[in-house]
Amino acid sequence: MSVAYFSLVLHAHLPFVRHPERPEFLEEDWLYEAITEVYLPLISIFSNLARLSDKPRLAINISPPLCEMLSDELLRSRYTRHLENLLALVEKELGRTAREAPEFHQTARMYHENLRAAHHLWEDVYRRDLVRAFRELQDAGIIEIITCGATHGFLPLISTEEARRAQVEIAINNYRKHFGRQPRGIWLPECAYEPGVETILADAGLEYFIADAHAVLYGDPRPRYGVYAPVRCPNGVAVFARDPETSQQVWSSITGYPGHADYREFYRDIGWDAPYEYLKPHLHSDGERRHLGLKYHRITGRDVPLHEKAPYDPGAARRRAMLDAEHFVRSRLEQARRLRESFEDRAPLIVSPYDAELFGHWWYEGPQFLDFVFRRLSERRDALIPISPGDYLDLDLPIQTQQPAQSSWGAEGYFKVWLNEGTAWMYPYQHAAEARMTRLADEHALTADEMKRRALNQAARELLLAQSSDWAFQIYQGTTVEYAVRRFRAHIYRFNALADDIARGEIDVARLEEIESRDNIFQELDFRTYCTKPH
Template identity: 70%
Template sequence: MPNGYFSLILHAHLPFVRHPEYPEFLEEDWLYEAITEVYLPLVFIFQNLHESGIKSRLAINVSPPLCEMLSDKLLETRYTLHLENLIELAQKEVERTGESEPQFSDAARMYVKNLTASLRLWNDKYNRNLVNAFRQLQEEGVLEIITCGATHGFLPLISTTEAKRAQVEIAVANYKKHFGKSPRGIWLPECAYEPGIENLLKDAGIEYFIGDSHALLYGEPRPRFGVHAPVRCPNGVAVFARDVETSQQVWSAEVGYPGNVVYREFYRDVGWDLPLDYIKPFLHANGERRNLGLKY
């Protein structure tokens, strides 16, 4: 008999940003960067594992705002242009680093290779729609996809029960729209819980939720195994709590991966490091510096 089980649950969310009234918009870059750096590689890795016969069983929350953006035709088109622009910059960087900064040449070539592969996957394999790709993975038994609040609203601070209920019920409806069935679980926005939320979840057909560690540790009665085992609320809805130490490995700049010297410095970007005249063709029309996505 196994001693226990490890539950890997990923949280995928971005605020909804879509500005058709402008030809380009800074905050939309958040989505494009996340597609390139996170969502596209994840789908590709999950699919490769599945096709290799490896059962990667895990859960991922894809929030309603993110579902809407990932299935929006305007944003799909704009992301394609963004990726093509980034490939052109990376190719230019191969030439520049080869001549003046050879210590970055390998990284520049890596960007060309990876970004070109990303464009091919985006256009040819996933037909520019990652929501459908996630749905297929769920239908094939690779992932369990759960939902989040409709707008990622912080439930304990929402003033009325009706508004809290709307966050849950609209999230369930959005999930059905994109994934063709009801969600079993929900990642509470910011993992924030207060007594009574489980009743709203049960009314919406939710079987379990993800909460922060103290939502479980300060419960009555105190859980025997702390955050290392799920518990059921009196109404039968189960709660899984985040493990603090694991979360620190992901988020903490002091003890986690982000602060380790072998990782890229996220805030160092060629959009700020290189001369303005050199990068200007790759900036927005206003010519203001911004993160372009190539980091050494």
């Protein structure tokens, strides 16, 4: 066959972070930075590509916690304040760099232009509603949106069938609320799979999931086409596995594109470089220095200390992004040629899954790279066709049946990132809560009055938030360990407090209302999802 297929799959996810009890909260900045650096640029690029050339067909998971945060009025208003604060700072920077630091003035002008564009998109074009923006891209046939676990719960480490099923069913209901249709596929949280998960997916009406290469390469029988064609589980659910070659080119901190010397240095930020009194009006009310997002230096070299990094050159970085995109597409064309020689009876499929937040946040030029990639692909549709996993299934090609192997996309392909000496203490509490939630659901499914129903629904929300794989990941990484531990403990505590009230038949209404106002995710949730038998 003369063609091959390329499927880019982006995973847009952040843990649910919302703290109405404080006017500002450092970890909420994770969302605000991602809106500015990732989601707005990606939406803009995909929209522009569709107007200028062929539709840049790809798949993206907008996780349920991210959908809920992007739809939350408190967080929307706080993001607006965050963006306006950055605009005020960069306007000061235009004058300061022109007078005192001309080597940074071009970069200050770039930030000013980009932030003004972000403000225009946020306020005037999308009216602060990015879920609608993504939905419109899907409705226009530009992207395929898939779902994830309700709170990114690591399914193989969830102890009961009911709690696993709830992660999937609640995610699908939330997807329907935000996107007005049934999702076809799911990004398994952390790409974590073990045999049996596919039964839950099939029961929920899902057609496919994204997995790591290990799932298919070590499955039984051996895959006839490696990871370059999907397989079907015995129950018919399809599996699309990650291609290691494209992963290495983009993800690797040593040989991947984002490490090039011309790209922006992530770890040096004006929040630590500029004089304190100059920055103070733009810091949180606690006055603590923090990353503000204006970074004036380039990577320069892996062994160059932060204080010796060279000034960033936006033009040079953009040219590098174009060159890297051209190299990426050439590499895919060559890879496709090699694969076609091996697979004479079918067109190979190259699946490239990445965290969406890589493109723009960690790798500032990442959205430009994707823009150039899809522009180049539009010129080579004779040899390599962009496609989503759902599109591929619609081709109705024969697909090998296989039992995939237990795996994740964590280090070495198994579960040690989430279950290790630093995190093992968490799971007895989580598993006890999972079992207790089903007992409570079964006991009260038919008899709960309005107040008890509210308490049961909120207990389910607390369990879901405790199950987030982000907490164990942060502990393993050693990044925001204190916050991750505090969040996990708080959700388990709130769950048990609510469960105790329900068991006693005496609901502390004031406490329930406070918890409801704080952890307001999934207003559509019905606790009966956790019942042993459907109600």
